[in-house]
Amino acid sequence: MNRSATGTARRVSFFLTLPVMMIMVAIVLFPVFDTLRLSFFDASFIKPGLSAPFIWLQNYLEVISGQLFWQSLWITLKWTIVSIILQFALGFSLALLVNSKIYGRNFVRSLFLIPWMLPGALAALMWKWMYHGSIGLLNYILLNLRLISDVHPWLSDPATVLWAAVLVNVWRGAPFFMIMMLGGLQTIPKDLYEAAKIDGANAVRTFASITVPLLKPLISTLLIYGTVGAFNFLDIILVLTRGGPANHTMVLPLYSWLSAFTDNRIGIAATISVLICLVLVLFGIAVSLIKSAKRYKYSAR
Numbered sequence: 054m055n056r057s058a059t060g061t062a063r064r065v066s067f068f069l070t071l072p073v074m075m076i077m078v079a080i081v082l083f084p085v086f087d088t089l090r091l092s093f094f095d096a097s098f099i100k101p102g103l104s105a106p107f108i109w110l111q112n113y114l115e116v117i118s119g120q121l122f123w124q125s126l127w128i129t130l131k132w133t134i135v136s137i138i139l140q141f142a143l144g145f146s147l148a149l150l151v152n153s154k155i156y157g158r159n160f161v162r163s164l165f166l167i168p169w170m171l172p173g174a175l176a177a178l179m180w181k182w183m184y185h186g187s188i189g190l191l192n193y194i195l196l197n198l199r200l201i202s203d204v205h206p207w208l209s210d211p212a213t214v215l216w217a218a219v220l221v222n223v224w225r226g227a228p229f230f231m232i233m234m235l236g237g238l239q240t241i242p243k244d245l246y247e248a249a250k251i252d253g254a255n256a257v258r259t260f261a262s263i264t265v266p267l268l269k270p271l272i273s274t275l276l277i278y279g280t281v282g283a284f285n286f287l288d289i290i291l292v293l294t295r296g297g298p299a300n301h302t303m304v305l306p307l308y309s310w311l312s313a314f315t316d317n318r319i320g321i322a323a324t325i326s327v328l329i330c331l332v333l334v335l336f337g338i339a340v341s342l343i344k345s346a347k348r349y350k351y352s353a354r
Contacts, residue, residue, distance in 0.1 A: 085330075088323045088326050088327060089323070089327055091105075091319055091320055091323035092112055092113070092320060092323040092324040092326075092327050093107060093108065093109060093110070093112070093320075094106065094107055094108065094320050095108045095111075095112075095320050096318075096319040096320040096323070097317045097318060097319055097320070098317055098319065099317070101319065105319075105320065108320070112320045112321055112323075112324040113324055113328075115321065115324075116321060116324050116325060116328065117328075121300060121303065121308065122305075122308070122325070122328075124300060124303065125300070125303045125304060125305045125307075125308045126305060126332070128215065128301070128302065128303060128304055129284060129304040129305045129306075131215065132215065132218070132219060132222075132283065132286075132290075132302075132304055133280055133283040133284045135216075135219050136219050136222045136223060136226065136283045136286075137276060137279045137280055137283055139219070139223040139227070140222070140223050140226040140227045140229075140230050140279060141230050141272075141275065141276060141279065143223060143227040143230070143231075144226075144227040144228065144229065144230025144231040144233075144234055145230065145231075145234050147165055147227065147228070147231040148230075148231045148232075148234035148235040148237075148238055149238070151165070151231065151235055152235055152238045152239065162232075162235075165228050165231055166228050166231075166232065167228075168224050168225045168227075168228055169225060169226070169227075169228035169229050169232075171225065172288075173225065173286075173288035173289050173292075174288045174289075174291075174292050176221060176224070176225045176289065177221060177288065177289045177290075177291075177292035177293045178292060180217075180220075180221045180224075180293065181208070181292065181293055184207040184208050184217055184293075186204050186205070186206045186207075186209070187204060189204075189207075191207065192204045192205060192207075208293060208294055208298075209298055210298075211298055211299060211301045214294055214297075214298060214301050214302055215301060215302050217293070218289060218290050218293050218294060218302055221289050221293065222283070222286065222289055225289070226279070226283075229279075230275060230279070233271065233275055234268070234271070234272075234275070237267075237268045237271040238264070238268070241263065241264065241267050241268075245263050246259060246263065249262070249263060277340060280336065281333055281336075284305075284306075284329070284332070284333060284336075285306055285329065285333075286304070286306065287304075287306040287307055287310060290302050290304055290307055291307055291310065295307075295311075296308070296311065305325060305328075305329050305332075306329065308325055309322045309323075309325035309326050309329070310322070312325060
């Protein structure tokens with residue numbers, strides 16, 4: 054009787070979730086497979102879909118043999134690594150600050166969340182004005198503080214343009230890490246800190262022995278999620294620099310976007326998207342192998 058009821062409940066649950074599963078397949082899997090299919094065609098907006106000629110691996114050979122792909126990959130890696138490190142460090146620091154007993158911490162928390170709530174394109178427009186060579190707020194402040202002797206073209210100088218874009222990304226993304234780490238900090242029992250204080254542990258020892266170990270799963274998840282998100286990021290660089298000057302901020306997602314909507318080469322854009330997906334899959338495999346190695350190391354003890 055119980056087994057029959059359980060089987061019926063499972064079937065009912067399956068049929069209730071089936072429409073959602075079908076929608077997810079249509080929304081997620083269909084674009085993935087269609088992008089993979091388009092990467093084998095010389096597709097454009099003039100020759101879309103099945104009307105485009107099938108060219109086997111020519112798109113892949115063209116992209117991989119081109120210098121721009123490898124340059125974009127290197128820029129994307131720098132953009133991702135530096136952005137995530139700074140976003141996490143700043144976000145964690147802000148979370149520790151907001152979690153402490155400071156006056157008006159609810160107001161401070163809300164204030165720090167404003168950059169995260171702004172659309173990426175709007176944030177980029179704000180900072181584009183601030184970076185402006187002649188009327189920008191950043192140059193005005195630095196000149197008045199006598200930190201620079203003349204206005205600097207932050208978005209035109211190849212030496213500073215990528216880091217200027219990274220700063221915008223960090224400014225906008227750090228509040229997300231702050232709110233997630235704050236949630237993790239508030240789940241740690243206060244008794245542990247009180248016991249550590251009784252044992253004579255200072256703040257640094259308490260942080261290293263209690264806070265960080267208990268937050269390791271959350272930190273790992275956030276870093277993986279943030280890395281994937283930063284690797285696929287587009288809107289800030291698109292609005293700030295559009296890949297310039299001289300492709301010094303040409304990240305892979307922007308390379309794909311420009312190939313489709315500027316060069317009218319959907320097949321090339323799809324190929325770049327597939328290669329981006331491949332890089333992220335390799336990243337996921339590497340993370341899984343590292344975690345498996347750690348589990349094996351601990352189980353062997």
